[in-house]
Amino acid sequence: MEELLRLTDTARYGDWTAGSGVGGSEGDAVAIRGGARHLSSVLPAISAAIGHPTPTRVHPDPKALQSALGLPDARSAIVVLVDGLGYWNLAMRLGHAPYLRALMRDAANQRPISTCAPSTTVAAMATFGTGTCPGMTGMAGYTQLEPSSGRLMQLIQFKDALAPKPAGPGGRFAVQPVDPIVDPHDLQREPTVFERLAAEGVPVTSSGLAKFKGSPLTEAALRGGTYVSGVTPRDRVRAAARAVREPGLAYLYIRDADKVGHNHGWDSEQWIGTFERIDAQLATLRREAPKGTLIVIVADHGMVMSDEHERIDIAVEPELARGVRLVGGEPRALMLYAEPDENPEDIAARWRERLGEKALVRTKREAIADGLFGPVDARVAPMLGDVIVQAAGQVTLVDSRTQSDKATRLPSVHGSQTMLEMDIPCLIDMA
Ligand SMILES: [Zn+2]
Numbered sequence: 001m002e003e004l005l006r007l008t009d010t011a012r013y014g015d016w017t018a019g020s021g022v023g024g025s026e027g028d029a030v031a032i033r034g035g036a037r038h039l040s041s042v043l044p045a046i047s048a049a050i051g052h053p054t055p056t057r058v059h060p061d062p063k064a065l066q067s068a069l070g071l072p073d074a075r076s077a078i079v080v081l082v083d084g085l086g087y088w089n090l091a092m093r094l095g096h097a098p099y100l101r102a103l104m105r106d107a108a109n110q111r112p113i114s115t116c117a118p119s120t121t122v123a124a125m126a127t128f129g130t131g132t133c134p135g136m137t138g139m140a141g142y143t144q145l146e147p148s149s150g151r152l153m154q155l156i157q158f159k160d161a162l163a164p165k166p167a168g169p170g171g172r173f174a175v176q177p178v179d180p181i182v183d184p185h186d187l188q189r190e191p192t193v194f195e196r197l198a199a200e201g202v203p204v205t206s207s208g209l210a211k212f213k214g215s216p217l218t219e220a221a222l223r224g225g226t227y228v229s230g231v232t233p234r235d236r237v238r239a240a241a242r243a244v245r246e247p248g249l250a251y252l253y254i255r256d257a258d259k260v261g262h263n264h265g266w267d268s269e270q271w272i273g274t275f276e277r278i279d280a281q282l283a284t285l286r287r288e289a290p291k292g293t294l295i296v297i298v299a300d301h302g303m304v305m306s307d308e309h310e311r312i313d314i315a316v317e318p319e320l321a322r323g324v325r326l327v328g329g330e331p332r333a334l335m336l337y338a339e340p341d342e343n344p345e346d347i348a349a350r351w352r353e354r355l356g357e358k359a360l361v362r363t364k365r366e367a368i369a370d371g372l373f374g375p376v377d378a379r380v381a382p383m384l385g386d387v388i389v390q391a392a393g394q395v396t397l398v399d400s401r402t403q404s405d406k407a408t409r410l411p412s413v414h415g416s417q418t419m420l421e422m423d424i425p426c427l428i429d430m431a
Pocket of ligand 1: 083084258300301
């Protein structure tokens with residue numbers, strides 16, 4: 001566990017396979033994470049497997065990705081994204097999951113691939129959906145700066161993260177539609193793999209919860225094709241299986257491992273129960289998918305348990321709060337925006353001094369030079385924090401001035417660069 005909680009090398013982007021010498025010189029170096037073995041490769045690789053290779057700005061060679069990930073050619077494919085089901089979370093609970101256990105006996109499935117940094121849903125969904133990277137999608141954290149207004153924006157609903165909760169009938173639990181402060185299509189300008197396949201005449205179907213149809217996050221990261229839904233998880237599984245009776249691509253989203261992990265901890269009984277149900281749903285998918293359908297199961301990130309003794313609150317640490325105008329990101333992956341007259345190097349120095357081994361602190365310039373966000377477009381750079389902080393071990397860095405008490409005490413969290421968070425499954429099955 002100690003090993004899994006240590007910060008790993010930054011994952012890089014490209015078509016190469018580490019250590020194989022394939023795809024360019026970068027692949028020859030040792031211990032490089034990412035390349036073809038990355039979440040951004042999955043949809044381009046699948047597009048090649050179904051005969052419609054779709055290159056992206058990060059991945060010019062989908063065929064190379066298909067062979068690196070070991071995907072067989074198929075007339076149809078179903079790609080499943082299980083939110084929050086990291087490779088090690090899965091591997092440590094395999095006893096509860098007969099279908100996944102059988103899949104993991106295949107040596108080809110016994111190697112994780114890497115998600116993006118930060119290892120969080122909004123960044124990973126856009127990386128997955130476009131086959132690119134946060135530096136291109138402009139989706140780089142749970143919250144980030146919206147440069148034209150100077151506001152902090154939450155990227156699930158694209159709303160002002162610091163706006164007071166609307167009062168009125170129903171109080172804080174009232175369900176009120178929130179107008180996005182930025183058009184999702186304007187923030188996330190990369191074409192999605194779904195919309196490009198659909199434009200080529202390939203039937204593309206997304207199966208997920210009804211409430212995510214047309215949501216800002218869906219529109220930004222996974223737009224294109226036809227959205228189908230169903231009341232129960234099994235309805236949604238069946239809808240995905242049905243969709244590929246005609247040759248094409250279906251995408252199935254499964255939410256609950258993440259949700260239950262945040263609420264109860266990924267080490268809880270509740271999580272195990274959820275994991276068992278997800279395994280049964282995946283087994284149903286395998287049974288009901290038309291023969292010859294390629295099935296690929298991935299996740300957007302894993303999860304670590306937090307530790308209340310390792311919870312650091314910026315609100316009561318003047319040396320951390322000093323010179324910081326906005327705290328973006330999330331408790332495992334912070335993006336600090338400096339006051340106008342503050343030098344980010346000074347903020348970084350104070351944070352390094354205070355946190356030591358508890359976090360990796362980089363200025364924006366250092367993080368970009370390390371390739372943390374992949375290649376960064378000029379329009380995206382101003383959205384990124386002036387200082388980027390990634391928590392090690394079980395540390396969380398919260399801000400009780402702006403975050404709810406519950407949000408600062410989640411039993412399991414993600415966003416940083418440990419193996420538990422970064423390593424995700426890429427399990428391959430053939431119906
Ligand atoms: Zn997630």
